[in-house]
Amino acid sequence: MTRIVPATSLLALLFLLPTACSDASHAQDEMELRQLVAVQAEAWNRGDATAWTQDFTQDSDFINIVGSLFEGRAEIEQRHAAIFATIFKGSQVKVTVRRIVFPEADIAVVDTIHELTGHTGLPPGVQNTQPGLLRTQMKYVMKKISGQWRILAGHNTDVKPAP
Known part of the structure; x- marks a missing residue:
């Protein structure tokens, strides 16, 4: 017996695909990823570039808020040490x-x-989102390597102030 699936059901499945892996099987992974982000924020707050970049892979890349590309963990660490x-x-x-x-x-x-x-300042072309506050949106691509989550790529974009 052949069963026909309504188009609306197929569309609903397509919308669910990006989150389909976010079930209970990824609860531990999600916890580990949130911890990695928290540890990185703590490193920023200490001004510790080595700790901030510790989870980047050796061949990772990072695009900062002005669009500059940094290739490899060493270059990403150098740039963060400078800022x-x-x-x-x-x-x-x-x-x-x-x-x-x-x-x-x-x-x-x-x-x-x-x-x-x-x-105390911002890179040329960047302005605070609100007085005294710079808001950015970061997107990381991460891979689990030998049981540990590692950052393959990061892209940071500043959020412009409201007009």
Whole structure:
């Protein structure tokens, strides 16, 4: 007997696919990813570039809020050490995980909102989202390697102030 599935049911399944892996089987992974983000925020708040970049893979890449590309963990760490010593020295960040999606069992896309205060300056072309507050949206692509989540790529975008 052949069964015909209504088009609306197929559409509903398509909308559920991106979150289909976010079931109970990924509860531990989601907890680990949230912990990784929290540890990274703590490292930022200490101005510790080595700890901030510890979960990037050696060949990872990172695009910062002005669109500059940094390739490899060493370059990402150098750039963050420079900003921790200058415009972002003493700054504090609060990071909120907005969404985690598992397109495959060992791959995660982690979207976060960063709220940065206490900075003494901003890169050219960047302005505070609100007085004293720079809000950014970060998207990480992460892979579970040898049982540990690692960052393959990060892309940070500043949130423009309301017109």
